[in-house]
Amino acid sequence: MSIGVVGSGISGLQLALCLQQLSVPVTVYSEHDIDGLKTGRPRNFPARFGRTQQRERELGVFDWDFADAQVRHWAVTAHPGEGEPPLRFLAALRPPSSVVDFRIYLPHLLSAYVDRGGELITGEHAPENLTARHDLLVVANGSRSVRRLFPADPDRSPYTTPQRVLCAGIYHGITEEVPHSLDIHFLPGAGEILRLPFFSPAGRADVLAFEAVPGGPLEAVCHVDAGADPAGFRRRVLDLVAEYAPGLRERVDTRAFTLTGPGELAQGAITPVVRRGWARLDDGTCALAIGDAWITNDPLTAQGANLGSHTAFTLAGLLADTKAPYDEAFCRAASARLWEHARHVVEWSNAFLQPPPPHVAGLLGRAAADRRIADAFVSRFNDPVAMWRTLSSPEGVAAFVADCETAAPAPVGAQGG
Known part of the structure; x- marks a missing residue:
């Protein structure tokens, strides 16, 4: 054999x-x-x-098994729509993920x-x-x-076609609000902006990624030739972060912000x-x-x-x-x-890849109000079978929320930042 x-x-x-x-x-x-x-x-x-x-x-x-190669928290920002305030929560990921x-x-x-x-x-x-x-x-x-x-x-x-166009690079010059945390911004009609710590060949650095809805406002940067026009590419990246994730932009040191090396960038689309x-x-x-x-x-x-x-x-x-x-x-x-x-x-x-149905949007709202729900939701990324059982129906979300609320008392300061 x-x-x-x-x-x-x-x-x-x-x-x-x-x-x-x-x-x-x-x-x-x-x-x-x-x-x-x-x-x-x-x-x-x-x-x-x-x-x-x-x-x-x-x-x-x-x-x-060391801190520079781990994500221990997720900072989630969901923008519901025009004129509505974003939902924000900070959640502990247990156990931490490894990012190498x-x-x-x-x-x-x-x-x-x-x-x-x-x-x-x-x-x-x-x-x-x-x-x-x-x-x-x-x-x-x-x-x-x-x-x-x-x-x-x-x-x-x-x-049969890509649902996102991607632009992700490994950068120096970004600081964290919470150590060893991931930031994700959900932007209706535009896509997502993510920042996560990453253990790279250059050591501890940060990935900054755009997942752009085709035809949306984030897509153009995914087609810029960063090697041919590094200054123009850098400027577009910073402008997009300032417009769609201003809190993240405040943590970028403009003087130090740069790719960790030539070519440390992935661009393309996945079907x-x-x-x-x-x-x-x-x-x-x-x-x-x-x-x-x-x-x-x-x-x-x-x-x-x-x-x-x-x-x-x-x-x-x-x-x-x-x-x-x-x-x-x-x-x-x-x-x-x-x-x-x-x-x-x-x-x-x-x-x-689609806009969240009402029961999922409601779950994010509950997570923003109750740290127990936020922690359990983020930690469920470790178990995709349980996660899909939760998210696939209103009944799944209701059962998940009920389990979270009866598991333990809500911690002081349950709302995330």
Whole structure:
């Protein structure tokens, strides 16, 4: 029995490390070697919640248990609409999330896999050329060359165009009102502005991100060539923050505000999509999709890395418990099992891209008035199944609020700032 894992993102590497622990033979095929994963532009800015960190501890690869790599509070500002005052609350995230640049994180995981005797083969590899070596291929690489194996599933992919255009960079020169906190501003019709502490190759810094509704007032900055016109780009960023998040703008030191280095910026657009979970190759070998090869969610709910980790562990257990064959029946059943969890993440992430329904808007209002509700709401990002159970219906919100109100007395000064 032998498994080939194509891709060296969080899904592929956690799967490989878990299979190692379970004594299942596995080979990782990575476009880059360990040093190559440390270079290049930032591609994403993942937040790994408590359950993902626990899985990393079980793998022996969690190495960032310090304050500069943590988010401990969320400062949420929701702008209801024209002429209405914004809702604001500060909430404790328990346990804290871990915010580590993947150019640090992924080489660490790949090094652990290799140091433990794992086989790594670098370069570009088409899955069709690897089948002779393995009983099953698991594709965790979302590149165009492998996406053709896994066409979009229209029943699970309600969007055919990007719902947000992204512009996110790593900056110096932003201070925090509350240490180790994330700021998020929900702007109806415009999108979202986020600031979060981030442990980057330059050390502790801050990510400032615009998630722009296409055609809205935040979108233009997402298309500015920061390398060709750094001063113009910087000016547009500061002007937008001043207009839409003035409290955040007050914490920007104009003299120190700059990207941490050339190219420390990610711009682009993502169309949320769920692809078919498996494919049968010409020689009869099957390929199973996970990670970016299977599901692409908008990053607004910060679930991508966490879904990838959960999927990797679940699949590793299925592989270890199955003696073979890894045929179409296995792949179909495995993909269905993985979807039992993933669908909650997908449905929640897709719903968050639309204006909040009344019951969700009401929940934010309750959070602004009661710290117990605020803390529980933010901490539920660690449990997407429970979160979607809460947000998907008025009954879910009512039950959640009732649980919060009976759990403990409201703390003094319950309202957030």
